[in-house]
Amino acid sequence: xxxxxxxxxxxxxxxxxxxxxxGSFAECGQVALxxxxxxxxxxxxxxxxxxxxxxxxxxxxxxAHSNSSWAATTWAExxxxxxxxxxxxxx
Amino acid sequence: xxxGSVALQGEMGSVAAAGRNLSSxxxxxxxxxxxRAGIGQVQxxxxxxxxxxxxxxxxxIESLAQQIATARIGAGSVLVSYASExxxxxxxxxxxxxxxxxxxxxxxxxxxxxxxxxxxxxDGVTQARRLSGRxxxxxxxxxxxxxxxxxxxxxxxxxxxxCANSLNSFTASLAAVSVGAGGRGQGVSLxxxxxxxxGTTRQETIxxxxxxxxxxxxxxxxxAKKWASLQLVEQDVDDLLPRTKFRLAGVDGLPGxxxxxxxxxxxxxxxxxPGKAYKWMGFSGSDLSQDDFLKQLTELKAALKKAKEDxxxxxxxxxxxxxxxxxxxxxxxxxxxxxxxxxxxxIGVNVPGIGSKVDGIGxxxxxxxxxxxxxxxxNPDATYAMVTWYGYRTPGTPQEGDFSVWSMDHAEAGATNLxxxxxxxxxxxxxxxxxxxxxxxxxxxxxGSTTATEALKLTTYQVDAFVTYGSAGVKxxxxxxxxxxxxxxxxxxxxxxxxxxxxxGLANDRVNPIxxxxxxxxxxxxxxxxxxxxxxxxxxxxxxxxxxxxxIGYLSAGTSSLDKMGEIFAGKVG
Numbered sequence: 001x002x003x004x005x006x007x008x009x010x011x012x013x014x015x016x017x018x019x020x021x022x023g024s025f026a027e028c029g030q031v032a033l034x035x036x037x038x039x040x041x042x043x044x045x046x047x048x049x050x051x052x053x054x055x056x057x058x059x060x061x062x063x064a065h066s067n068s069s070w071a072a073t074t075w076a077e078x079x080x081x082x083x084x085x086x087x088x089x090x091x
Numbered sequence: 092x093x094x095g096s097v098a099l100q101g102e103m104g105s106v107a108a109a110g111r112n113l114s115s116x117x118x119x120x121x122x123x124x125x126x127r128a129g130i131g132q133v134q135x136x137x138x139x140x141x142x143x144x145x146x147x148x149x150x151x152i153e154s155l156a157q158q159i160a161t162a163r164i165g166a167g168s169v170l171v172s173y174a175s176e177x178x179x180x181x182x183x184x185x186x187x188x189x190x191x192x193x194x195x196x197x198x199x200x201x202x203x204x205x206x207x208x209x210x211x212x213x214d215g216v217t218q219a220r221r222l223s224g225r226x227x228x229x230x231x232x233x234x235x236x237x238x239x240x241x242x243x244x245x246x247x248x249x250x251x252x253x254c255a256n257s258l259n260s261f262t263a264s265l266a267a268v269s270v271g272a273g274g275r276g277q278g279v280s281l282x283x284x285x286x287x288x289x290g291t292t293r294q295e296t297i298x299x300x301x302x303x304x305x306x307x308x309x310x311x312x313x314x315a316k317k318w319a320s321l322q323l324v325e326q327d328v329d330d331l332l333p334r335t336k337f338r339l340a341g342v343d344g345l346p347g348x349x350x351x352x353x354x355x356x357x358x359x360x361x362x363x364x365p366g367k368a369y370k371w372m373g374f375s376g377s378d379l380s381q382d383d384f385l386k387q388l389t390e391l392k393a394a395l396k397k398a399k400e401d402x403x404x405x406x407x408x409x410x411x412x413x414x415x416x417x418x419x420x421x422x423x424x425x426x427x428x429x430x431x432x433x434x435x436x437x438i439g440v441n442v443p444g445i446g447s448k449v450d451g452i453g454x455x456x457x458x459x460x461x462x463x464x465x466x467x468x469x470n471p472d473a474t475y476a477m478v479t480w481y482g483y484r485t486p487g488t489p490q491e492g493d494f495s496v497w498s499m500d501h502a503e504a505g506a507t508n509l510x511x512x513x514x515x516x517x518x519x520x521x522x523x524x525x526x527x528x529x530x531x532x533x534x535x536x537x538x539g540s541t542t543a544t545e546a547l548k549l550t551t552y553q554v555d556a557f558v559t560y561g562s563a564g565v566k567x568x569x570x571x572x573x574x575x576x577x578x579x580x581x582x583x584x585x586x587x588x589x590x591x592x593x594x595x596g597l598a599n600d601r602v603n604p605i606x607x608x609x610x611x612x613x614x615x616x617x618x619x620x621x622x623x624x625x626x627x628x629x630x631x632x633x634x635x636x637x638x639x640x641x642x643i644g645y646l647s648a649g650t651s652s653l654d655k656m657g658e659i660f661a662g663k664v665g
Contacts, residue, residue: 015129016129017125017126017128017129018125018126018129020125020129031112031113031115031163032109032112033109033112033113034105034109035101035102035105035106035108035109036101036102036105036106037101037106038099038100038101038102038177039100039101039247039251039254039255041251041252041254041255042106042173042251042254042255042258044255045254045255045256045258045259045262046109046170046258048258048259048262049162049166049258049259049261049262049265051262052162052261052262052265052266053159053162053163053265055265055266056155056158056159056162056265057159
């Protein structure tokens with residue numbers, strides 16, 4: 001049937017790559033910005049952008065993890081469909 | 092607070108290091124690498140429509156990562172610049188403080204010397220005055236240094252504010268983009284994805300290609316290739332939004348059937364929604380009033396309807412195609428073909444001249460019908476597409492107070508459009524399912540010949556023949572070698588008193604194309620009827636501003652000019 005062929009190992013590799021992407025996004029949200037700024041306004045602005053970066057990276061991290069998980073789930077669903085089809089044919 | 096103490100706060104080496112950390116994208120690049128690898132694996136993992144949704148869900152993460160990268164590089168750069176600026180201020184403060192110490196020391200020394208001077212001695216009085224002057228100088232210098240230190244503090248505060256504002260702008264941009272990004276596929280049922288996802292992705296591809304080909308920056312060849320890659324069918328084109336159809340109706344390089352569909356749909360839509368269409372097509376009150384716009388479109392629609400009716404009486408009942416609807420220099424443009432331009436073995440393109448507007452296209456279509464019939468009489472084995480091309484703003488008539496017919500401006504502006512149209516037909520046919528046309532002919536009347544001559548200097552592809560009739564003159568110095576045509580033919584009736592007014596004398600330096608070396612002249616007055624007017628076409632009893640008696644135009648039935656042009660169109664002239 002057109003449009004439902006799935007290579008399981010590629011999907012599993014995809015899930016793993018997306019998992020790694022998530023980890024790296026989390027890491028890049030933790031950039032070291034400690035310094036002696038000597039200025040209250042600059043220090044506050046640095047703290048704000050640090051928080052925004054962490055939040056944005058966290059969003060990317062969550063998205064990558066979520067899609068990693070979904071890739072794995074999708075593969076499981078296709079496997080299940082495949083098995084169901086096989087069972088139907090054999091009965 | 093002591094002057095310079097604000098400026099000296101902080102350690103800028105550590106601030107610059109923080110800025111460099113921020114600009115470093117090592118971990119972000121690593122994340123992007125993994126993400127792209129993941130997307131690549133998903134794309135490679137199969138054909139399931141669900142997977143396209145997963146890829147689509149990953150795209151916003153890529154976009155978000157790009158935003159993060161932009162913010163990090165920008166903010167890091169701000170911090171590094173800030174550290175550099177503040178370092179310079181701090182260096183200046185340190186230099187000023189050193190000068191201040193030296194100045195204070197000198198003043199102390201001079202004051203000590205002054206205390207030892209015997210002011211009862213006349214020499215002592217003089218020495219005391221000199222020393223007092225030096226103390227005054229030292230005080231002035233100290234005053235200057237204190238002022239400079241205060242300025243350094245002020246500069247530092249300004250730098251702090253600028254830096255904080257810049258950082259805050261990056262923070263705001265991050266806050267804006269992070270909302271809703273990082274979308275995911277979870278929560279969508281597999282069944283719905285199987286039916287929806289692939290279609291969404293295809294639509295996105297269609298949208299992207301159409302956006303590219305309607306920018307006006309692609310050549311007809313590029314347009315044809317990009318369009319062909321979409322492999323759209325009629326239903327796909329029919330489903331396009333009205334605005335998209337308007338955009339496509341002016342694109343050269345598209346297949347005739349596409350131009351026909353979008354142009355006709357756009358025409359109907361414009362008549363139903365004149366305000367919107369007037370704006371979409373880029374008209375303004377100074378070009379053409381909205382009332383005239385609607386009036387001309389209504390006339391055009393009627394002419395198209397009549398052409399469809401008339402085509403049933405032509406040999407083979409050819410299809411009628413509308414090959415464009417647009418705006419050139421404030422004039423409505425279009426092209427109408429008797430015959431299928433995607434399939435015809437012989438294609439003719441007839442270019443009108445002075446005073447031609449789309450509301451008068453009906454008359455030119457009458458001439459096109461005669462050309463179709465004349466060619467078919469000469470060679471019934473060929474298939475024909477006779478295009479009446481109204482693709483440029485023609486000059487108005489002197490009777491209307493418009494004397495631009497004597498200038499080359501409209502010809503040069505229109506030449507670009509005509510060259511693009513001709514190359515577009517070639518490009519589309521080269522990629523279409525049918526063989527290339529065997530014979531392509533450009534025919535041009537009056538000022539249309541001025542325009543077409545310039546166009547054939549611009550085309551990429553050669554045409555087989557170029558015919559001028561009742562020419563208003565071509566640019567002086569033009570040679571046949573410059574024109575991308577194999578042959579050139581020309582006629583001027585002695586009964587046409589108007590055409591020769593278009594060239595020579597004091598008006599301009601255009602020349603009669605009949606005089607160009609290599610041009611084959613043919614007669615307009617050896618047939619059953621003799622051309623006695625400047626008109627492109629006349630049918631039965633007619634009248635024009637040029638001739639008060641019955642007129643016979645160049646494409647009128649029974650004229651030798653029509654017969655000859657039919658022969659040329661049919662490819663029967665060697």
